Amino acid sequence: MTGQLDDSTIYEARVALDDLRDAWSLLDPEERAEAFRSLKAAEAEEFFESLSALDQAQIVLGLPDIERKLWVRSMAPDDLADVVQALPDEGRASVLALLDEPTRKELVALLAYEEDEAGGLMNTRYGRLRPEMSVDEAITYLRKQTPERVESIYYAYVLDQQSQLLGVVSFRQLIMAKGSAKVAEVMTMDLVTVPDEMDQEAVSRLFAQHSYLSLPVVDAQGRMKGVVTADDIVDVVREEATEDIQKIGGSAALEAPYLEVRFLDMIKARAVWLVVLFLGSMLTISAIRTFEGQLAKASVLTAFIAMIISSGGNCGSQASTLVIRAMALGELKMRDWWRVFVREASAGLVLGGILAALGMLRVVIWHHSFEDSSGEPFYGDHYILIGLTVAGSVIGVALWGTLVGALLPFFLKRVGLDPASASAPLVATLSDVTGILIFFSVASTVLSGTLL
Amino acid sequence: MTGQLDDSTIYEARVALDDLRDAWSLLDPEERAEAFRSLKAAEAEEFFESLSALDQAQIVLGLPDIERKLWVRSMAPDDLADVVQALPDEGRASVLALLDEPTRKELVALLAYEEDEAGGLMNTRYGRLRPEMSVDEAITYLRKQTPERVESIYYAYVLDQQSQLLGVVSFRQLIMAKGSAKVAEVMTMDLVTVPDEMDQEAVSRLFAQHSYLSLPVVDAQGRMKGVVTADDIVDVVREEATEDIQKIGGSAALEAPYLEVRFLDMIKARAVWLVVLFLGSMLTISAIRTFEGQLAKASVLTAFIAMIISSGGNCGSQASTLVIRAMALGELKMRDWWRVFVREASAGLVLGGILAALGMLRVVIWHHSFEDSSGEPFYGDHYILIGLTVAGSVIGVALWGTLVGALLPFFLKRVGLDPASASAPLVATLSDVTGILIFFSVASTVLSGTLL
Incomplete structure (x- = not known):
């Protein structure tokens, strides 16, 4: 937009726009299209750009034919x-x-790409030059292209007759160069290119590692297909992180913003994993029942079940989220699993040791501070052995939970699943069941001949 | 880089670079500086750019004086x-x-800003123009600025004598305009600006909502301070997501990549929360002991403790991660808490209902399929009541876990803490303790007069 604009007009327009943004999630599709049509042209454009593709599609469907066109x-x-x-x-x-x-x-060609690969992200409208053009010719040529046809306005790409990418020049380089110089002499040839089928997570790592504002996309034959710009990558990074976070929390990824996703879709995204986890945690019923005899003899153990299994779940959640994120950032590759194993085994032992000491302390302090119902010291004659049982179990459970959490993402990736599916609740449930087995095994060993 | 480059040379250099990247986390600081010095100039530059600020600092410290300069x-x-x-x-x-x-x-001015606000992200080197310049004068003026002084090469910003930002022109606009036109006539005045103290998360939302490649940063008096570009925002979005994911997993954010962070620093980041959660989960010991009398009468209940409390934790982890992410994306504001409450209360009831039905089913099936140790049907005469106890508890626990998970992020934000601290393990631990209370309250009501 060029020329003078009254400041207060802009201000009022922005306020109306903000109101609409706030109310958006409360409106149904027809109301949305109507509200959208009431915006002024410039506002409408700004607002439309800020919407998700799904919202944009709804608006497009709701518009009268001519406006839609x-x-x-x-x-x-x-x-x-x-x-x-x-x-x-x-x-x-x-x-x-x-x-x-x-x-x-153009559109049909773009639709052939997956949404989450470079070809699905790229813009097909960019400045094209031939190497034999002079700088003056190049500038004249670029000026003639209508702005709408060329979204990426900073670079022009130099292609040969077969659309092979030879080099790139920035508008800045063109301005700075002699008018009579050939484009081939001015262009940069040491190019980083993106294969059109590269996964968008890999593309975003390229952008993050180096500070590119745009990169050319080429097909397997080296033909230029389009341009990916950093602003698209900002969206990709946010979306990928959102998906990972939702999976880490133990639900499927939502298809729309939290307040906009339909209630039933949300229930579906959450119920599947909850049911799987619930069925998994039913194993704890059988596990605990197996040790009924021991619990009858040493009922004091019952009170510790919840604390011991939850410490395994907590250690596991930490380990799995750290590993999942490091994988997504490309810091960890499959071949690193052994280094992770060694590191997490040590971490599990140290962290388990700290918690075990606290558990022991709790038993000793309670024993000396309280009396049981019959007026005896709280944990009876064998309180040291009870403390050792708790401490030993906590170390075992923490170590196991940590290792399950750290290695499950590797396993899932190995079998072709998303490592982020190693959610905190899944890891917690897996370590719940084994935690019970560890607890009663330790108890049998330590308390055998005394309480058991 | 301009001119011809032998393809195979580039290829070899890249391989060496990739080797170094892979080995990097295994090297100690002196080895790193040495390996870095063995790279060729262009490679060294590319590699240096891809490192974290911490790694860069280590290298700078390890270089001999002249190279450091x-x-x-x-x-x-x-x-x-x-x-x-x-x-x-x-x-x-x-x-x-x-x-x-x-x-x-320049540097001292930059260091005055927090790392995580717009002023800490911006580049202070950008093209400056005066409104009264002609387009030809502007191009000549911009050409004279050395490339190193102007990193943002796509726009020039139009400032008055007091450094007030008046408008922006792209190099493209300058090329397309008549040489005799004034900059003031060509420039765009409807500007989106970023306040220098804006939090980087808010800045990244601006970039994500609209498709900007760069935005000007101004201070409270409207004076231009620098430029934030989309490539920096890619880094910000990744870092913020990493921090949130690590917190959601129940540890403090790590200061460096997983394999590079020192073992003791990692233990510290993880131990603090584990200890807090462990102390919290000790409350389950007292909670279970409180109901010792009931467990003695109806020992069958013991077996269900783990399953019931873990279903509350799972529901809570889902709810909290969904809400935390929606808050980080700006989809949820503080004032939305009531809508979230209503939505999650319904979700908790529906999800709890599904799990409760499964729990009931499990009791009924087991009752009819197995016998207890004395050859009687598994759950005795009152198996329907036991099933109802399990089902009722699961609904209560799922509802409670969901609400705690959904509202805790709002509470944390309200008191000025990071909503992402409502980690899956924290929510699980909170619903463990209350889950036990819910379980035994339901049991007392349903089984009173029969088993209890």
């Missing part, structure tokens, strides 16, 4: 591809029919 | 500020002494 034609192909992907099948055809032939072809 | 002087002020912040105090002064006066001043 205008919106769809004004969108960049990569953004439009996301919207089309979010549409139901019958909506897709109707939107594709609104486009001119070259754009439709 | 060269490296430090070649760095952009914002990157250098991060390195200086990672140095021990005595190292800081020695690095500042290597700089020329204007750069030192």
Whole structure:
């Protein structure tokens, strides 16, 4: 936008926009389309850009035919591809029919890529130059391209007749160079390129490791296909982290923002894992029943069950989230599993040792501070042995929980699943069942001949 | 880099670089500096850029004086500020002494900002123009600025005498405009600016909502201070997500990548929360002991303790991670707590209902399929009541766990703490203790007059 704008007008427009943003999640689809149409053109554009592809698709569907055509034609192909992907099948055809032939072809090519690979992220509109052009010719040529056709306005890419990528020049380099110089002399040839089928997590690692603002995408034959820019990567990184966090919490990833996802969809995303975990934790019923005889003789042990198994779950949750995140950041590769094993075994022993000391202390302090119902010292004659049972179990459970948490993500990745599925609740449930077995095994050994 | 480069040379250099990357975490500081010095200039630069500020600081400290001076002087002020912040105090002064006066001043100004606010992220080197310049004058002026002084090469910012930000022009706009036009006529005035004290999480939301590649940073008086670019935001988003994930897993955030953080630092980051949670879970000992009398009469209940409390923990972990992430993404504000409460109360009841049905089913099936030690049906005459006790407790515990998990992040934010501290293990531990109380209260009500 060029020229003078009255400050207070801008301010008022922003306030109305903010109101709409706040109310958005409360509106149903028709109300949304209506509210959207009441915005001024510039506001509408800003607001539309800030919405998710799903919300954009709903608006596009809710607009009258002519407005729909205008919106769809004004969108960049990569953004439009996301919207089309979010549409139901019958909506897709109707939107594709609104486009001119070259754009439709571009769009169909983009739709062939998975949403989460470089080809699905890239923009197909970028400045193209030939190496034999002079700098002056290049500037004139780039000026002629309409702004809407070239979203990435900072670099132009130098291609040969077969669309092979030869180099890149920034607008800055063009301005600084002599007008008579050839593009081939000015361009940078030491290029980092992104394969079109590279996973978006790998692409985002490239952007994070180096400070690129945009990277060219090429196919297996080295032909330039499009450009990925850092602003798209910001979205990718946020989405991937959101998915991982939701999985770590023990639900499936939600398809929409928390307040917007339909209640039943949310229940579905959460119920599946809860049921699996619940069925898993039923094993604790049988585990505890197995040791009924021991509990009858030493009922004092019952009180410690919850504390001991939860310490295993806590150690495991820590280990699994640290490992899952390090994997997602590319800090840990499959081959590092042994180093992780060694590190976490030591960590499990040290952390378990600290907790075990506290557990022992608790038994000793309570024994000396309280009396049982018949007026005797709290834990009876064998309180040292009870303390040792608790301490030994805590070390064992902490070590086991830590190792399960640390290695489960490796195992899941090895069999082709998402390491983030090694959620805190899954690790906790796995260490609950084994925790009970560890507890009663330690108890049998330590208390045999006295309480048991 | 301009000109021809032999492909195989680049390839070999990359392989050596990849080897170094892989071995990096195994090297001690002196070996790192040595390995780093063995790289060729271009490789060294690429590698240095990809390291964390902490690693960069170690390398800078390990270099001989002359090389250190060269490296430090070649760095952009914002990157250098991060390195200086990672140095021990005595190292800081020695690095500042290597700089020329204007750069030192720039750096000291940057160091005054917190690392995690816009001022700590921004680059202070950007193109500055005056509104009354002509486009031709502007291009000539920008050409004269050395590339190292202007990292953000896509926009130039138009400032008045008091450094007030008036507008922005892209290099593209300058190329397209008439040479005689005034900068004031070409520039865009409808600007989004970032306050210098804005938290980096809020800045990253701005970048994610709109597709900006860079935004100007201004102080409270509207004076331009620097530029934040999307590539820095990619790093911010990754770091913030890493911190949240580590906290959600129940440890403090690690200061370095998993394999590089010192063992003792990792133990410290993990032990504090484990100890707190362990002390918290000790309450379960007293809780269970309180109901000793009931357990003596109905020992069958013991077997269900672990399963019932863990279902509360699982429901709570789901709810808390969903809410924590939605808060971090700006989808949930403090005022939404009531909507979340209503939504999660319904979700807790539905999810608890599903699990309760499974729990009931388990009791009934086992009762009819197995016999107890004396050859009677497994759960005795009152198996329906036992099933109802389990089912009722599971609903209560699931509802409670869900609500604790969903509302704890709001509470933590309200009292000024990080909502992500509502970790899965913390929520699980909180619902363990109350889960036991719920279980035995339900048991007393349902089984009173029969088993109890």
